[in-house]
Amino acid sequence: MADCITCKNKNCLINKNSSDPRLADFLKNKHTIRCKKSQQFIMEGTPAHGLFFAYEGKVKVVKTGVNDREQIVRFAKDGEIIGHRGGFGSSKYYSISAQALEDSTLCYFSKEDLKNILLNIPKLTFDFMLFYADELSESETRVRKLAQMSVKERVIDTLLFMDTKFGSTDHLLNISLSRKDYADYSGTTEEQVIRILSTLKKEGLLNAKGRKLGILDFETLQNEISKHTFSPNS
Amino acid sequence: MADCITCKNKNCLINKNSSDPRLADFLKNKHTIRCKKSQQFIMEGTPAHGLFFAYEGKVKVVKTGVNDREQIVRFAKDGEIIGHRGGFGSSKYYSISAQALEDSTLCYFSKEDLKNILLNIPKLTFDFMLFYADELSESETRVRKLAQMSVKERVIDTLLFMDTKFGSTDHLLNISLSRKDYADYSGTTEEQVIRILSTLKKEGLLNAKGRKLGILDFETLQNEISKHTFSPNS
């Protein structure tokens, strides 16, 4: 079904290198997995057998915390990797959980197959390396933001991030998250998110239609956090 | 002087692969740089020309924040990489600053030389990839901790981390950091760090000799943060 040669996800690292004949056998071993909304397909702490790619849909990647708090560490959409090292690294266990945010289709490769091609196709390995390096850079930026921004700034930053990552249609974000999800990504509580969103609505900066949020005034929101985002790579 | 073949840093990714004859020319282009304590050798936002390795010494890697707050994102010691993507990734600028914590010796490779060998020696590229993947995993753990631990827990976590990373001699940590450094890593203020350290001293869990800190009761400290560290890879 989802075939790497004709795949629409041009940003996918596998797709980018799929013309290499050495990948042919590897591609045959791909599995396609369908996930319903809210379904968890990676569980933190279980043995890692391989790596997932989002083919279609949206996914949240979560680290389990204390009480009922979780930390969303990243979001993945079409073409993006889920399950990071997938067992071919130093750890044999998944360090995160992953859950579909909407009905999604995933591609799956076993760690043996992956390790095999990664050790043989430098260009592909290099692309993987760059992917991790860029993710690392982003994660480090997030460390700084969590440590230094106020709760309000973090929530605004999250809203702007959602617009950048998933885009908007008719001033409504193309992603539907609960207040708890916003809290789990921004590093705060549900109540705090609700309070801040409601303030922003009153100020006319934010729009809400049912569950969906819309950014009405990107620039003003950006100004509110600009003192933290001066650096060359945000 | 610092020669990769005879180098003592067995954990260094270059050293690990230095027996490969294809590395010979590359190794000739290595530069050795000496740094005095407190000297900054990478400045955030400047064009990235290459990558550093710590040969001897200790280094802090920092992201610039608001006011006089900085976020220390990691520490590096013998054999470890500094300057991450070093310009061969998507960004052409350093996303962090780096400063020597004591007199240090660094190895330096240009991004052109690096890119050249990385695209030709899959095993090396694979090692680099794993390095970044592991760093990413650690960084994501840090994101969770910053979001969910209390200030006291974060400071304790930092103390235990220092012991794990740099070790202790006669119950004194083998690294000398200012209270501000502890704050900049833990994501809090200098005053808060001072208050918490002084509490721990009164409780007999911590020891201080001049500027150096010593952990007296590792286990009790670990228990104080255990509810956050249940997961398989901390």
Added chain:
DNA sequence: AGAATTTCCTGCTATAAAGCAGTTTTTTAC
């Protein structure tokens, strides 16, 4: 060694954020 500077420390105050409890709205399931 002594002066100057930086770092460290403490008590007090202000503020930001979290927690709780009860209500309303929205979504889901039959």
Added chain:
DNA sequence: GTAAAAAACTGCTTTATAGCAGGAAATTCT
């Protein structure tokens, strides 16, 4: 379409953390 469940919301209270100011100790410099 209606009932049940989940999510969203609000006001109030409590707690955690930051900020300020002034002094003590330690370190650096000459």
